[in-house]
Amino acid sequence: MTLDARKQNVLLAIIQDYIATAEPVGSRTIARKYKLGVSPATIRNEMADLEEMGYIEQPHTSAGRIPSDRGYRYYVDHLMKRAELSLDEERMLFNSYMTKVQDVGQVLRRTGRLLSQLTRYTAVVLTNHYGKGKFKHIQLVHMGPQQAMVVVVTDAGGVHHRIIDIPESIKPADLETISAVLNQKLQGKSIENIRLTLVKEIYFELAKQKHILNMAMDLIRESLAVQTGEKIFLGGVFNILNQPEFHNVEKVKTLLGLLEQEQMLAEIMADVMDAEGVTARIGEEMVNEQMKDCSMVMSSYSVGGKPMGSIGLLGPTRMDYARAFTVVEYMTKNLSLVMERLLGRRS
Amino acid sequence: MTLDARKQNVLLAIIQDYIATAEPVGSRTIARKYKLGVSPATIRNEMADLEEMGYIEQPHTSAGRIPSDRGYRYYVDHLMKRAELSLDEERMLFNSYMTKVQDVGQVLRRTGRLLSQLTRYTAVVLTNHYGKGKFKHIQLVHMGPQQAMVVVVTDAGGVHHRIIDIPESIKPADLETISAVLNQKLQGKSIENIRLTLVKEIYFELAKQKHILNMAMDLIRESLAVQTGEKIFLGGVFNILNQPEFHNVEKVKTLLGLLEQEQMLAEIMADVMDAEGVTARIGEEMVNEQMKDCSMVMSSYSVGGKPMGSIGLLGPTRMDYARAFTVVEYMTKNLSLVMERLLGRRS
């Protein structure tokens, strides 16, 4: 299973060249471009070995070789050297992160945009704290004779709002009262734990004001049934159109269809939440059959030591892993920092 | 400029057939499929006339004819009969609109989704009241030692939030005080008019609490600098991939690039806000040179008699205008209704 130095060099050359050109790589090309000090014939022999071991494949007899998923895996695990960001890019990132941040969603969206701009791949940003976290504030606002808006703020910086129907007898002042009671009772509780324990207590509290009692329960239930779980931001979806492997509209269509299934993306990325550092899923390692010619490079970010979500880059299996790893790692750190600053926590 | 009945029928046949098949239409096809009671030769003569008048064109000598932009325009203005929705579709729409609506953004997103599902075209939904309307409520929430969240609710159902830096000396209770003052002073004012007039007044009010005076001004400015103007929702962007005219990746890329320029879309649609009913922009009538093989069918919706935004369908010039007109008209009405109900106004 281990490869001698020359085989490694040949494999490395094939992968680098294929990543750069998207064309099958022949023995001559390698001998010319990557001075390994041996002739094409020798390289051919090595290539035959590598093919037998499953690291590379041949699309057809008279073509060069392309890396197999296994080849990429070996590359990522053993051969790859991290790329470095150019000065321009560092400066660009610095500027982006210095401009004032105003809310969590904005940070995540921007992260997605930067990721995709830096790599020309599709960025996926997942938060799993959306609608979770501790309750910070609730506010009922009178909107019309039968409508009120419920606004809930969590300590993770999430703001959820919805409009609910209320009986016409409820006046703005009543909403203030209810808001006050809810705030007092729910203060600092975690959203998940709120549901059952406190509802009764609130019920009794509000019992004093009999005319709003009828709707109090409903309202509480509604206002706490905040959309929970993950939320996904995509960036640079159209970048896949730049990849020669997606010049065929049918492929694009299926991939875009898959990207719309947020649930599936969430699963792929949740998978990687426990892993330390940057991880790659290559080709057939992806859960989904239809994504077998895509790869993802992912990492999870955290605030105050608690993992909060993950970010990733989606590209063809032929993607530039070295660069993707660097960019994802860099952005993970930045994102963690910004989020901590934004939410006023220092870890 | 006016066409006799037979020419109209021929033009109608060509357009209907081309919309259905995306293939140039020949004289034989028309004679066979659309029993006009004359032979192909006669139809050929009519077609030669129509071509000379600029209503149809010939891609090359031995091909059939395709409608020109001018032909489509004539069709839309004089020949088109509105399509009708199928029972299934009516039922589907009814169900969608009956499920509980929770906020304005959700309604607009859903409208976009329905529009695109019903037609397989790309839906564009524009609101121009985003960040406008009357001030309803402001709430400052303490997030960390140096962070607070500002939440602003407008009567158009918009909720805007952002996190701001505050001096460490500000305590949660202070934020409550400020919130109360702001609410009292700003109540019912239109967001656009608030900026200058009231700031001084609030300044004096808060002067009583000297230690928060420093930041009060900044905070007010920040919290009112709500992102203003239009907001755009797109639905079914990838539907364009189903159109044979976009089977070429380059075209898709340029079009998607254009769709990202929200400003431009906003302009196209703002154009149509004053017009009564459903309007079409066909091919070269589109502002943008690069969209000359696309058309849009648009209409604006209103709440309480006041136009609030517009919805539209974007497709190839070969789009099914009859159906697009019907769907857009239907959805405009529905959307206006739902928004009125949601915002508690009856017009």
Added chain:
DNA sequence: GTTAGCACTCAACATGGGAGAGTGCTAACA
């Protein structure tokens, strides 16, 4: 173990007829 030489394979591209769809024109017909 390495390399040169060579026969072999196969995709990609160009070339060259048909086949088919559709036209415009002309002349005959009602």
Added chain:
DNA sequence: TGTTAGCACTCTCCCATGTTGAGTGCTAAC
């Protein structure tokens, strides 16, 4: 005078065929 049949003509599309060039595997010599 308007309509139609007939026919020559045009042009795309498709398929079969040939050519080129890149790349391989094998063998024999170094």
